[in-house]
Amino acid sequence: MAVMTPVPEAPAGSRTPAPEAPAGFSATRALAWARWLPVIAVAAYVTIPLLCSIAYAVLPGGTFSLDAYSVLGSDAKLTNAIVRTLLITAVTIVVLIAALVPAVVAVHLWAPRLRTVLEVLCTLPLVVPPIALAAGVVAMLRWGAQQGRGTTPNAISQFLQSPDLPLILVGTYVVLCLPFTFRSIDAGLRTIPLKAIVEGSQILGAGVWGTVWRVVLPNMRGSMLFSVFFATALCFGEFTVAATLNQQTVPVWLFTVSSTDFRASIAIAVLLNLITWALMLIATLSAAREARHRD
């Protein structure tokens, strides 16, 4: 509100500074600085916990040491959890892109009126809290298991929960990614003249999906990057569904080990936190860069 401190009763024509200008100047100056206070306070509030964890992880007893990270090599359970998490992440990304991109392209090309339906369907997972979705998944899997040994639902239920590659987590993570990635890919497709590109390359003899692969996707690199990095961040950090289904991913390992080796869990948590923030940062920046291209 103090943006316009210039004295209101000054006549419109007189541009000469009023005599009390220096005093007013310093007052607005002080106010300008005061505006930074909440910003700095909030920034401190979100960074101090991270700094404290870094200090706790690498400065045990006041001296720098990376001993806490030796758990990376010595704990076979952690190695397994990391491999499992990476595998889940890779499959999730492939499934997400392979399912979402064709669907959005198809809707843009052939059924523009279906776009709203798809948008609503893809945004709905945002409405369901992860713990509620986890409860639903448990209900579904238990129903399958209750059908008895040897039945198809039971077999499917077992297959989805296989500890090596729990496809149930892959499917759930794809669903959890949809609200954010749909918006990004949809916006990316809207920036390019999709119909003209596809028609043009069809005249030249290329198929629709060849065109999408070779021309459309490279033209929406920002959206693709956002989707990949967002999915990675989500898969690395997701705790609720994995813990409810008793699948040992890295966040679940963190929770399990925190009761026996707290410093190791902090050390890995810091690492995970920094990686997730960096991934989200890259994702947001690549989406923002594309948005700027659009304008």
Add this chain to the structure above:
Amino acid sequence: MTQQSTAALTGQVSTAGTSAAGGAAAAPPSTRAPGRAPGGRRLASLGRALLSPAATALAPLGLILAAFFILPLVSMAILAFTVETSRTESHLGFGNFAGLSSSHGRALMNSVLVSGVGSLIAAIVGALTALCIAQIRSKRLDSITAVFSSVLANDGGAPLAFSFIVTLGNTGIVFTALGLDRLGFSLYTWQGLVAMYQAFLIPTMIMVTLPTFAGLRREWSEANTSLGGTGWTFWRRVGFPVAWPSLLGGWVLLFGSAYATHASAAVLMGAGGFQLIPLNIAAQLSSGTGRGGEASAMALGVSMIVIAIATLVLFSRLQRRSAKWLS
């Protein structure tokens, strides 16, 4: 969708169409292909739509949504609304919901307390910070804030809880430095949850309200000044009336977000038995294969979805009221 465009083509090709329209053969011969019975035409175009490349491209996503989203929610709803009267008999009803307020009353109270207080503090702090950021009018700060607030708003996971345990836990670095134990503060109570939730609730509020404050036009306050108004009149007559739906909407959104948070609360509270709706759901899912516990977990899950939908609908309605002025 493709019904109208394909309706014109009905009767020209498509084996699926002719077989589906077989039931409409009784139609008068004078009205031939174009005038088939509407049911037959619909089936014919449906058959063709299912074979189109669009349907093939949409199928994988549809399958994933059906298997990993719709089916789980349907099974949850079925369990939640099925009341078991004896070992073999059951009927549909609200019986599982009736007992919730007594068996999970403590959890509900804690959830509402944590979400209410947490979202109120975060809404005030976040709105104030967004206002300051908007008034600093630095393009660079605006874009940095946009990026970081959206990153932090999504951050309510396990690592957040660990970093707060190290910072504000019973032997935490800041906790001992400030002597917070003398104030009676403990991270492992509802106050701790409120403190921890601020780390993602405040960024969410900033993310939601910054566009509103940035959208308050300079000309409005200049007009206010040239008409002799003070800063106070501007906020009372212009700024606040335009911004308040967005602020209120932000608060509602924060409430919903805090109410639904599970991961960081679960890690912070561990097996401490703190009563909170999301924690109670998780506890009943993992402990009881017994039907009673599972059914009430499902009922709690359904109630969470209902609350989430209510807050999101309210949020977007309020947001639209502010957006009317800011576009």
